[in-house]
Amino acid sequence: MNAFDYAPAPESRSIVDLRPSYGLFINGEFVDPADGAGLKSVNPASEEVLADVAEAGPADVDRAVTAARAAYETVWGPMPGTQRAKYLFRIARIIQERSRELAVLESLDNGKPIRESRDVDLPLTAAHFFYYAGWADKLPHAGFGPHPQPLGVAGQVIPWNFPLLMLAWKIAPALACGNTVVLKPAETTPLSALLFAEICQQADLPPGVVNIITGAGQTGAALVNHTGVDKIAFTGSTDVGKQIARAVAGTGKKLTLELGGKAANIVFDDAPIDQAVEGIVNGIFFNQGHVCCAGSRLLVQESIHDQLLESLKRRMALLRVGDPLDKNTDIGAINSATQLDRIRALTQIGGEEGAHPWSPPCELPERGFWFAPTIFTGVSQAHRIAREEIFGPVLSVLTFRTPAEAVEKANNTPYGLSAGIWTEKGSRILSIADKLRAGVVWANTFNTFDPASPFGGYKESGYGREGGRHGLEAYLDV
């Protein structure tokens, strides 16, 4: 051996005790769906079926909403904030204690590398519950008036890219503010939410405060349209977000949406190049690019284009694609066959439109859903791969000559979730950050998250903020 070939370093999956099938978590217990419908949750890295999961129909949704309403009116709504806070602290602690188990399950069900579920998803999930636990008994001091009131029952629909973290972003602030919830995880990644349901039992959370109903789009629609729901929170695609906004019109339900993005990651010629390359890689290849705030458009100043691309390609050649449970894997599996089809379709269009694809040599496993990290050079603003969210490990590289051109191109999109700036010049950072129409601007960093930091989009990337004091507003009657 003359090269440093890292031997397989798989995390043991024995820590996860999966049941063959799961019911719906309604009113504190697992119940069978009324019509017995179900779906299968698949490991995207192997296509192995992990478990059978119930599919909630309208009657089940109604049951869940009724349970949430009763819990809201009799237990959770009247409960003093100090008590609610302690339940949330308890949940946060259990998540910390069981984080290895949750991380392995998340990687199994989602396909993301264990390094990320272990070092990013799980710590942030626990931190989110800790953060909002502390707000539960301080709401009168949060700047929303002396007696801020909860909304009632929150219907929450979350995506498959960060199953547990998105659950935390939804449930923690809702409960802290005194609401009860009915949450629907994504159809391809329901398992960690079901384990979370067990954690709610373990924490002795009163029945009905958290209800988890699994299912696909129809289940989500039934939840959104249920008249007993006071608040809808959705994270997912902009198309579905628009449907929900239309459906909610006239109902008076409060709505917050965290949708798609097509973030520009702007690299100036005076950037700290090595860190910029890391930021580009982290921006687009983190979580296989299944990230709404991914830096999917690299805007690089023309004067350093060739040099930066060379560095980027060298770095990309080091990315280790494969078994999500291997501790050295950098890029795991694409979450589903459907998503893989979409990535393939858009990248094919990219080639047809005249952009040049490049991927490092990398061997993809035979089974499962995989896509090699890819960059397209020679992309122009008019190309579909520069305008549409691919939601995969695919980067479109564009160039600019002046700061004004960079800003113009960065903002030339219906989206506005995030953006990146790389330059060593402080005043330029502030000026560009000011002009970017995006809810999160990362300067000399990318894809950093924190429960205390508000997150959310401008324009068609949605409305409302999650995280921080701002995140309370979505769950209070203000």
Next chain:
Amino acid sequence: MSERLAVRKTYKLFIGGRFPRSESGRSYLVENTNVALASRKDVRDAVVAARSAVKGWSGATAYNRGQILYRAAEMLEGRRDQFIGLGLPAAEVDVATDRWVWYAGWADKIAQVYGGANPVAGPYFNLSAPEPTGVVGVVAPGESPLLGLVSVIAPAIVSGNTVVVLAAEPAPLPAVTLAEVLATSDLPGGVVNILTGRAAETAPWLASHLDVNALDLTGVADQALAVSLEQAAAGNLKRVVRPPAAPIDWTADPGPSRITAFLETKTVWHPKGV
């Protein structure tokens, strides 16, 4: 010698700081006065004017916006008798003027109340600041025609948004008169655009317009229209302020919620290193 014949005023639209007639050439009668009946093309022109004013207005310093709005309040006070002459109660005109002053002062304070530093668990500087959302379409309320109008325009523009206002159909004269006040203040053209006419005709164009960022439906009394406008607004995910569930007491302290309804929060991260 005969009595002097008064010069009658024509009430036109207010777009981009000018007073054009409606592109449609149509008008309607209010108190024996012809008032322009705005068309969909007037909506289009007003949105263009509002959009072109966003950069300058939102880019002005908060202090400068406050100064300009305060100056507009001075103009408003100066036209007190004119508004009373339109039949408005003196008390409403006074409260409207005071309300404008109140909002003017928010220009350089809202970011401090609504933004802040976030204590993240890492070596980062992390700040959240509110920013204007852009172009706001407003359907103005019919009751308290001046106070209601001021109460929906001022909070939207104080943070740097620009507005296209559909004036209340039965009470357009205070709206056009307010436009004259604004035209003689230092407010840049296009920051406030006021269209008179039938909201039921023009509002759908505003609600569906892809270059409008937010919609204030406070003045929409027709429930069915409100629903269809909110649905249309979903086309580009406009931020929507729905019609009030109960009548609003416009004289009460409004709080900052009408300002924050049209704000985005931008969070900026930067590493702390040497």
Next chain:
Amino acid sequence: MTATTTSSLAEVGRSAATLRTFLHGLPGVDHVGAEQRAALLGTRSIKTGAKAWAIDLAIRMVDLTTLEGADTPGKVRALGAKARRPEPSDPSCPPVAAVCVYPSMVPAAVEALAGSGVRVASVATAFPSGQVPLEVKLADTRAAVAAGADEIDMVISRGAFLSGRYVEVFEEIVAVRQACGAAHLKVILETGELGTYDNVRRASWLAMLAGADFIKTSTGKVPVAATLPVTLIMLEAVRDFRAVTGRLIGVKPAGGIRTTKDAIRYLVLVNETAGPAWLDPDRFRFGASSLLNDLLMQRGKLATGVYSGPDYVSLD
């Protein structure tokens, strides 16, 4: 870095202005980003066969060091024996790269290592402070080389560097380089005193431009010795220097590397920063003393399946 040709690089050291312009024209280093990259590479999990390979490579990269006032020829001879056969009971265990001593100990080291292939390295130039006139530094160097040192570890004048007298540092390295003759020159940047990663990058380039064969982090005599981020910056520098000049300069972290886990983290850093060409004792060294025994204990654990203890490896 900006497009610089080899020929223009040769001009860089000509004047204070060109040298300063060049060094300050290098891309900046974002402190937090660099540390995150190093930390991320530190999470690589190296197991089984890869670990065994890495341990043997790490042993071959050790500059077994003793730099104490109390050093004696006897101590150095013992170290020499350990360097030749770190694991006397196991002939498959490779020797270390070099033994690193003070100039006065070079003769003892030469004698102890004769015919072994293990090099003799000597610190010189008034190690560790470097605070003597240039003539004394050169005499120190020449003496060590004359006594048989294969490698010279010199210290730069941090005072001159920090006050911006880059040419002074540059010319000093050039002079020591000449005094080394055929011996390899390792230039110690003493990164713990440089204050910023930007300075580490500049000092790395300065040393390479002046003719260093190796750039080395530390003397081991100041509170902050080698760290992963500092080594990352230096590995980036040698990588970029090679891209421009074609020359491969070695890197030597020294001080504070005590465990096998540490050493493997460094090797991962090497592998994924400068590249596999640096996974060679000619291009990468560990300046360490206690590291070797931990490597030997871990090596034993891999071979036998049971954990070893300090009594089962030799003290020296």
